[in-house]
Amino acid sequence: MADTSARILRLLSLLDARVDWPGGELAERLGVSARTVRRDIDTLRELGYPVESVTGPGGGYRLGAVGKLPPLMLDDDQAIAIALALQTAPATVTGIDDAVARALTTLRQVMPARLRVASEGFEITALRNYWEFSAPPIDVATLQAVGSTIRTSSCLRFDYADPRRAGPCAG
Template identity: 80%
Template sequence: MARTSARILRLLSLLEARAEWGGDDLATRLEVSPRTLRRDVDTLRELGYPVEAIKGPGGGYRLGAGSRLPPLVLDDDQAIAIAVALQTAPATVAGIDDAVARALTTLRQVMPARLRAASEDLDLTTLRNYWEFSAPPIDVATLRAVGAAIRTQHVLRFDYLAPEPTLDGPAGDHELRPPRRVEPHHLLVWAGRWYLVAYDLDDRAWTVLRVERIRHREPPGPSFVRRALPDEDLGRYVRERADRGDTAAQWPCVGSAVLELPATLVARWAPGGSVVEDLADGRCRLVVGAWSWAGVAGLYVTFDTQLYDVQPPELAAALRQVAARFGGAHLTDAGGAPPPAPPRRSPRRRGGGSAGSGTR
């Protein structure tokens, strides 16, 4: 029975790997007779898999679309990928959070112990943001190494890529900074980017790191005892960190300006994919992008503060245009009557004659 079940699972895997199979080819790959192959196909159909027969010389089979969800067969990488996708799925449908949680629980219940541990290593917090966008890819090996270090409470040793933000597009060339040693505590995803909340052993301070810039070293460091977190709300902690290592997202228009506001405040309310640089004295520089220069200008207007060192000239022009447009708007006090409508022009008749003149 065990051998038969393994053969049926292999048959299913082969059917999923190719659009169509010849009957003789399938039988040869499975090392069975055509009669045994037909029995195995019937078994898959009883389980709910819509295996269709192909007519023609020699015949064949293909996997069609079914009317109900059959049992799934996943390899190790597929299982981990689904577990990560479920945890980072955007909650744009009402009530989907509960379904996602149940699906993740179901998947972990049937996982082998080694895969369950790997998926639980990536127990992370996902924060929603209206400005989510495609983020730099993360190496799977790095993600697993970070997750395992968090679960087993071992010091993470790695090299870190330093960003070089520019106004002309994505970050420029990167350079490896000196090796770092941190106590990793939590993974968090915000606006499509992965962050690690950790305690830096060299700086003796909490830090927020971008996971895709980590190049971990083998083997991991010694074990550590978990510390009290810097904030009970780690989501707020990450959002308010101006030094979390972000670079400007790849928007068509990206601008920069100095704001008379503290970096912690601007970092909290700036959209995902923006960069906040702390300039001290209660000021900061904000680099932010949008689809148009008017859109970038509108984002700066929302902070309602004085702007300095506005770059590039296109952004300065957009800000002047916004100021002129709203400066001439018809505004009233609360409860006041709206301004009178402009007079309507009388329609002109063809031929230039006046109404009632009888001219044709």
């Protein structure tokens, strides 16, 4: 069962890495038969992942658009990377401290003990770097507004703040 779960996790990771995958190439990458790939695809669909079939020569599969958050499966390296990123996020983005702490706690609760120990080995203490002049953390609402503007190809208008004042420039 552990081999099957690991293979399905790897299949999901492969599907997420490229738009389309020929079925034969997936089978080769996973070291299984095309029939096993089809069964694993069915398992992913049962778990709520929208895996679409691609018709044409050779056929294949693609991961469709997700309407709701399906069960999240991560390999060991991805789980550690996310834990590390969550620890560093408050140093670069303000206003998300509580959400980050809750997400990190949730992630560590579902991690196997060996990964939890490994992720805790990466505990990070954010200290201000007084020798480099980096930008202050960005407010999460500002980051979301800029990201939305870029994504929708809209125009963003802003005023510069006077560094000698506490608030934005008047006018």
